[in-house]
Amino acid sequence: MQFVVASHNHDKIEELQRSFRVCNNEVIPYTDLLPKIKFPPEGNRSYEKNASDKALFISKLLPDRLVIADDSGLLLTARPEILGVRTARDLTDYPTPHQYAQHIIRLVQGKNRTFIMQTSIACAHQGKIIKVVDDTLKGQIASTERGINGEGFSRILIPRDSTKTLAQMTFNESYPYLTRARAAEKLIRFLKENRDQC
Ligand SMILES: O=c1[nH]c(=O)c2ncn([C@@H]3O[C@H](COP(=O)(O)OP(=O)(O)OP(=O)(O)O)[C@@H](O)[C@H]3O)c2[nH]1
Secondary structure (H helix, E strand, C coil), rough: EEEEEHHHHHHHHHHHHHHCCCCCEEEEEECCCCCCCCCCCCCCCCCHHHHHHHHHHHHHHHCEEEEEEEEEEECCCCCCCCHHHHHHHHHCCCCCCCHHHHHHHHHHHCCCCCCEEEEEEEEECCCEEEEEEEEEEEECCCCCCCCCCCCHHHEEEEEECCCCCCCHCCHHHHHHCCCHHCCCCCCCCHHHCCHHHH
C-alpha cells in the first residue's frame, strides 16, 4: 500500500517511512503531490482529533489516496497542565531537539520523572476518516541527554522496563517501544483485515 502523509515535520515523515517500510508499505509526503499548504490550527481536545483534522484536510485535496496524519505529544506527571496535546505549541520557544530536551529535563528536576508519550495516527480516504489508531509509551525522563541513535525525546525517554534511553538502543532494540511504529502496525493490520473499506 502507498500512504500519503500530511505532515511538515521532516523527522516525523522519516520515522513513519521507516515504520511502514517494515511491512513493505510506502509513505510519501503530500508535498510530492501538492504545493505546501498551511494546516488548520491544532486544537486542545485530543491527539485523535488533531491527527484526524490534518488527514481530512489533505484527503479532501487528494481523495483517491490513503492519507495518514500523526499527532504526538509528551505528558509529564509532574506538569500535567502543559505539553500533552499541546506539545508542539508549548515547545515553540525551544526550537531545536537539544533545547526542548533540556527544557523537559528542567521541568522534572527534583520532581516525579514519569511520562506518557502518545501517538495517534488517523487514516483518511475520499475525505472521510476510516481509522484512528493510538499507542502510548510510559517511563521515566532521564536526568541528562543520553545516546547517539536519535535526538530530542529519544535522548531523554527511558521506557518503563529499560535502563537505557531510546537513543542508547539500536533501531531493532528501540522499535518495540516506538509509539509511531506500533500505531503504524495497528493501522496496517486494520487495513489488511478490512480491505473493502478503502
Ligand atoms: O524528539 C521528538 N521525537 C518524536 O518522536 C516526537 N514526536 C513529536 N515530537 C515533538 O512534539 C511536537 C508535536 O508534534 P506534532 O505531532 O504536533 O507534529 P508537528 O507539529 O511537529 O508536525 P506536523 O505533522 O503537524 O506537520 C513536535 O513539534 C516535537 O516538538 C517529537 N520530538
